[in-house]
Amino acid sequence: MVTYIIRRLVGALVMLAVVSMVTFSIFFVVPRLAGVTATDFANRYVGRAATQETVVEVTKKLGLDDPVVVQYGRWVKGIFVGAEFDYGAGVEHCPAPCFGYSFVTKKPVWPELLDRLPVTLSLAAGASVIWLLAGVSVGVLSALKRGSVFDRGAMMIALSGVSLPPFFTGLIALSLFSYGLRITAPGGAYVPLTENPVEWAYSLILPWLTLAFLNAAAYARLTRAGMLETMGEDYIRTARAKGLRESKVIAKHGLRAALTPIVTIFGLDVGILLGGAILTENVFSLPGLGKYATGAISTQDLPKIMGFTMLAAFFIVMANLVVDLLYAVVDPRVRLS
Amino acid sequence: MTAPLDVSGEETKATPEAVVTGLGGPKAIQGRSLGQIAWMRLKKDKIALTGAGVVIFLVLVAIFAPLIVGWFGHPPNEFHEEMIDTMTMRPKGGTGISGEFLFGVEPQKGRDLFSRVVYGARISLLIAFFATMLSVLIGTVMGVVAGYFGGWVDAVISRLMDIFLAFPILVFALALVGVLGQFETQLGVQGDTLRILLLIFVIGFFNWGYIARIIRGQTLSLREREFVDAARSLGARGPYILFKEILPNLIAPILIYSTLLVPANVLFEAALSFLGVGIQPPTATWGAMLSAATKYYTVPHFMIFPGMAIFITVLAFNLFGDGLRDALDPKSNR
Numbered sequence: 001m002v003t004y005i006i007r008r009l010v011g012a013l014v015m016l017a018v019v020s021m022v023t024f025s026i027f028f029v030v031p032r033l034a035g036v037t038a039t040d041f042a043n044r045y046v047g048r049a050a051t052q053e054t055v056v057e058v059t060k061k062l063g064l065d066d067p068v069v070v071q072y073g074r075w076v077k078g079i080f081v082g083a084e085f086d087y088g089a090g091v092e093h094c095p096a097p098c099f100g101y102s103f104v105t106k107k108p109v110w111p112e113l114l115d116r117l118p119v120t121l122s123l124a125a126g127a128s129v130i131w132l133l134a135g136v137s138v139g140v141l142s143a144l145k146r147g148s149v150f151d152r153g154a155m156m157i158a159l160s161g162v163s164l165p166p167f168f169t170g171l172i173a174l175s176l177f178s179y180g181l182r183i184t185a186p187g188g189a190y191v192p193l194t195e196n197p198v199e200w201a202y203s204l205i206l207p208w209l210t211l212a213f214l215n216a217a218a219y220a221r222l223t224r225a226g227m228l229e230t231m232g233e234d235y236i237r238t239a240r241a242k243g244l245r246e247s248k249v250i251a252k253h254g255l256r257a258a259l260t261p262i263v264t265i266f267g268l269d270v271g272i273l274l275g276g277a278i279l280t281e282n283v284f285s286l287p288g289l290g291k292y293a294t295g296a297i298s299t300q301d302l303p304k305i306m307g308f309t310m311l312a313a314f315f316i317v318m319a320n321l322v323v324d325l326l327y328a329v330v331d332p333r334v335r336l337s
Numbered sequence: 338m339t340a341p342l343d344v345s346g347e348e349t350k351a352t353p354e355a356v357v358t359g360l361g362g363p364k365a366i367q368g369r370s371l372g373q374i375a376w377m378r379l380k381k382d383k384i385a386l387t388g389a390g391v392v393i394f395l396v397l398v399a400i401f402a403p404l405i406v407g408w409f410g411h412p413p414n415e416f417h418e419e420m421i422d423t424m425t426m427r428p429k430g431g432t433g434i435s436g437e438f439l440f441g442v443e444p445q446k447g448r449d450l451f452s453r454v455v456y457g458a459r460i461s462l463l464i465a466f467f468a469t470m471l472s473v474l475i476g477t478v479m480g481v482v483a484g485y486f487g488g489w490v491d492a493v494i495s496r497l498m499d500i501f502l503a504f505p506i507l508v509f510a511l512a513l514v515g516v517l518g519q520f521e522t523q524l525g526v527q528g529d530t531l532r533i534l535l536l537i538f539v540i541g542f543f544n545w546g547y548i549a550r551i552i553r554g555q556t557l558s559l560r561e562r563e564f565v566d567a568a569r570s571l572g573a574r575g576p577y578i579l580f581k582e583i584l585p586n587l588i589a590p591i592l593i594y595s596t597l598l599v600p601a602n603v604l605f606e607a608a609l610s611f612l613g614v615g616i617q618p619p620t621a622t623w624g625a626m627l628s629a630a631t632k633y634y635t636v637p638h639f640m641i642f643p644g645m646a647i648f649i650t651v652l653a654f655n656l657f658g659d660g661l662r663d664a665l666d667p668k669s670n671r
Contacts, residue, residue: 163651168610168644175634
């Protein structure tokens, strides 16, 4: 078990290292190939009004002329031990984890990311509870009443759910409930949990439901397929034959086996979601990580984009790791192979 | 998950497997090819056929968009300020829907929504189809090579798949379209053409991991089958076994997952356009139309038509893909 954990941990670290290399090359090497020069990058820091000398000076101070490998090394070092930054206004210390300074706001990226994290966490937590409960229970009921009106209706709705983009359902929900009936909060009305829990839930209910609908639909389809498969297994017949109550057969023998793949996917989905629900946050103007990322992309603010990408990848890799380790606990075959 | 199908190498040739004689009729029982079996099942699946019908309809709409718009609409970028109430900037009468403007007009500019939705189908399907082809091509090659050769080749490719699946794809695609958009001079193309090529590349390139994983799994199990052993013992070499023995058996999963990848890519393109990095205005795309509609909550028809266009397209492909899976691989449960 210990060797298995170590192996998975090393795997996760390698993965993050590769992601960081790809991220760095896409944002710093690819633009170079397109003819963007080191001075162009320096320009982004000092602004267009700066004199030629300041630009050259900043280029030198930030080492934008150095070989790519050196620059990559400096970037990674900044993440682990922090860095000294000097883009003209004097030396500033950027503590670890340092993802550099924003081109636009001239502020360090990491604290901004931390600021946005609670919003995304709130969104992910609420939505995932709703979609897990709704998706699994609908899926189980559908499988047990296969072919019934309920099953057909639920599966039709579920198929529609996976075919609807969240930015469409979100827009319709907003215009219907927030602007038409005026029973939910309008877009952009986020209230932190620590400030007022009731207002917090009120401001998030529509984003939660929008995001949950999409995923609940997918989970209902998955749960139904899984249940249909396990309920056809021999051990279910055995359980019934030995006289167990049907409710117990379903819950203890059927659902338990059918849930394993659902839990895996749930872990991965939450990992992806923690990196920002880009579409949902944009529709509802929620100041989370996803909104932060799209804002950074529209201003081509490279340090922000890179910081965000690394954080999002970190969540995904960690979710993968947790799921793998949980699997090893549940299923001894995994850790032996 | 699709299990390997119980049909060996040649599927196109239907050879009689058993001929019943002397049992009251000359009627021969013929072995059916996979294609025939699938078609028989698909014919009975009304929902899947409806999906297929809608897909064909949408493709025709996309191809003949200029003709359709010529008959029923106005040029997609023609302003119709006469349709707009100058006080509210909303269409006169709420939506502007009439025999002349089938889906009404946009607020403010008064462009014909019907024409824009029809032209949007072109961009959406074009990008989704070619991106799917790219993903399937990369995914199949990677999956077959990883599954067939095994060893370190498999280890490297599998890691690569994991990495691609670990990327926050949407962010990467968003950023990459922005970064690559600066290559106008190097690529020698610009405007819509550049954007379309970029989107096909970015969407196709980030989506091969999933299909490669499935193809790899299938190849792994096919490699151990008797007919492959037989071919090898007859002296067949690697490439022959790969292309003539294994690849034909992968047609079914490739077909199924391509059909299911198209709607995913329609959604992906719409998402990118919604976030403003897709095809640039004034060219009409469904995602960009929805993005514009966010400013007009009180003009619901402006969001409903492009939104429903996305929904119907994606749903039709999903229905058809599900039906195709049931038809080609009856062992799988939906």
